[in-house]
Structure formats: structure tokens, C-alpha cells
Amino acid sequence: AQSVAQPEDQVNVAEGNPLTVKCTYSVSGNPYLFWYVQYPNRGLQFLLKYITGDNLVKGSYGFEAEFNKSQTSFHLKKPSALVSDSALYFCAVRDRSSGSARQLTFGSGTQLTVLP
Amino acid sequence: KAGVTQTPRYLIKTRGQQVTLSCSPISGHRSVSWYQQTPGQGLQFLFEYFSETQRNKGNFPGRFSGRQFSNSRSEMNVSTLELGDSALYLCASSLGESSGANVLTFGAGSRLTVL
Numbered sequence: 001a002q003s004v005a006q007p008e009d010q011v012n013v014a015e016g017n018p019l020t021v022k023c024t025y026s027v028s029g030n031p032y033l034f035w036y037v038q039y040p041n042r043g044l045q046f047l048l049k050y051i052t053g054d055n056l057v058k059g060s061y062g063f064e065a066e067f068n069k070s071q072t073s074f075h076l077k078k079p080s081a082l083v084s085d086s087a088l089y090f091c092a093v094r095d096r097s098s099g100s101a102r103q104l105t106f107g108s109g110t111q112l113t114v115l116p
Numbered sequence: 117k118a119g120v121t122q123t124p125r126y127l128i129k130t131r132g133q134q135v136t137l138s139c140s141p142i143s144g145h146r147s148v149s150w151y152q153q154t155p156g157q158g159l160q161f162l163f164e165y166f167s168e169t170q171r172n173k174g175n176f177p178g179r180f181s182g183r184q185f186s187n188s189r190s191e192m193n194v195s196t197l198e199l200g201d202s203a204l205y206l207c208a209s210s211l212g213e214s215s216g217a218n219v220l221t222f223g224a225g226s227r228l229t230v231l
Contacts, residue, residue, distance in 0.1 A: 032217050043120070043206055043222030051217045090159065094216065103149065103172050104220060106159040 002027045002095045006107035013081045014115050021076040021089050021110045029097030033074040034104065035065055038088040047089075050074060061085070081114045088112075118143065120223035122207050128229045134195040137226045141188050141209030147171075148190040149220060150182060153204040162205075165190055166213045194228075202230045 003026045013019045025031055032051060036044040048059025055067045065076045074091060091107040121140040129135050141148050150162040161174035165184035182192040188209075194201055204227050208220035 034219070036222075041224070043122075043224045044208075044220075046219050046221070049217060049219065096216070103161040103164060103174065105161070106151075108158045 002031075002093050002105045004091050004093050004105055004107035006089075006091055006110045008110050009108070010111045010113070012113045012115060015083055016080050019076075019078050019081040019085070019112065019114070021091075021112060023074045023076065023091030023107060024072050025074060025091070025093045026072065027093060027095040029095050031074075032094040032096055033065075033067060034092040034094075035059065035063070035074075035076050036090045036092060036106075038090065038109075040087075044090060047076070083114045083116050086112055086114045120207055120209050120221055122205075122223035122226050124226060125224065126227045126229075128231060129197050130231050131197055131199060133197050134193060135197060135228060136191055136193045137205055137207075137228075139190045139192075139207030139209075139223060141190070141207075142221055145209035145211050145221070146188050147210045147213050147218075148184055148188065149208045149210075150190070150192050151206045151208065152176075153206055153225070154202075159206070162192065164213075171213060197230045199230050202228060204228075 005024045034049045035047040038044045047063050048057050050057050050067045058064045063078050089110045092104045123138045147166045149164040152160045163182050164172040168184045179195045184190045204225040206225045208222045210218045
């Protein structure tokens with residue numbers, strides 16, 4: 001079975017400071033990993049994904065994520081937070097090797113608030 | 117290019133009724149997945165359709181059903197509504213099957229309130 005954990009329900013950061021939203025995953029094989037963001041009354045928007053290769057993945061709006069296989073983590077980062085980054089962030093995983101686990105499994109979400 | 121369109125955006129039903137939600141995927145996308153989002157359970161996978169065939173199903177009771185039409189539009193139906201069915205129902209489409217590294221593009225959702 002595949003699963004995702006986002007240990008922090010809420011992350012607060014001051015505008016201009018770096019931000020990190022944590023994600024750890026569990027799969028039986030190797031993962032495909034994704035980050036999505038949800039603004040109020042909107043659907044989820046894709047930010048970035050890890051397939052293979054470089055452990056540092058760059059995505060939309062200046063976000064990046066670092067894949068760490070030994071720690072089974074895929075933390076989302078941004079060097080300088082903006083107030084407009086305030087939103088709900090979801091990490092998601094698919095097991096690369098499992099034919100039955102085709103669906104995307106999401107974490108519980110982390111509410112990011114960037115304070116002006 | 118139009119995004120994923122879900123209708124209706126908001127609806128209120130009473131217990132015991134049934135509801136049908138509609139999703140029009142991005143033009144050319146053949147896969148449609150449905151998710152239920154609630155504050156307590158988060159995002160839970162309902163089912164996925166590809167080329168009019170259900171490819172995968174989540175752990176939901178049989179009251180939840182869906183279908184996909186030849187134009188890739190999809191509907192989901194919930195019968196005998198319960199209070200716990202109140203949720204945001206999200207539809208997502210992808211070009212190919214919802215697998216591997218394929219990215220899902222989500223609609224804005226249909227917010228169902230059951231009274």
C-alpha cells in the first residue's frame with residue numbers, strides 16, 4: 001500500500017523568509033511524487049513532480065522540492081515566501097511498480113500562511 | 117484551452133436523495149478521476165475512468181457510482197445521500213491513464229451539502 005504523511009497541519013512563515021512544507025511517503029517500490037496547491041474555493045493546481053534523476057526538482061512559482069530516498073521524503077521549499085503563497089499544499093505519491101496502486105494518494109494537506 | 121469544468125458548483129440536498137455531478141475534462145483528455153475532499157478524511161480517491169471503462173475504484177460504498185461517455189465527459193452519482201456525504205467532489209483529467217508520472221488537472225469542484 002502507498003501512503004503519504006504531512007506532519008504539519010499548519011506552517012506559518014514571514015514574508016521574505018524561506019519556507020519548507022514537509023512530506024514523507026511510503027511505497028513498496030519506487031515513487032512518483034507530486035506537489036499540488038489548493039487556493040480557497042478552487043481545485044488543486046499542479047506545482048511539480050519527481051520522476052527520476054536529479055533529486056532537486058524545480059516547479060511553478062519558484063517552488064522546488066528535494067527528493068531524499070533514504071529518508072523517504074519530498075519536502076517542498078521556496079527561498080523567499082510571498083503572501084500570495086498562502087494556501088493549502090498537498091503532497092501525493094504513486095508507486096512506480098504497483099499495477100494496482102494506480103491512483104494518486106494524497107497527504108492530509110498543510111495550510112501555509114505567509115505573514116506580511 | 118478550457119480547463120476541467122464541473123457542474124454544479126454548489127448544491128444542497130437532503131438525506132435520502134440522490135445527486136448527479138458532471139465533469140467535462142480538458143479537450144483531448146481521456147482519463148477522468150474523481151476524489152472526495154472532506155476536512156476529516158482529506159482527499160480520497162473514488163474512481164477513475166478511461167475510454168468509458170472504469171479502471172480503478174476506491175474504497176467507497178456502492179451508493180457511489182460513475183460513468184464516462186464517448187466524449188470523455190463523466191458523471192458521478194451518489195444515491196441515498198447521508199450527512200457524511202457532504203464534501204467537495206473534485207474531478208481531474210489527464211491525457212493518458214491516471215498512472216505513472218501523468219499529471220492530473222483538477223476542476224474547481226462541486227460542493228455538496230447534505231441536510
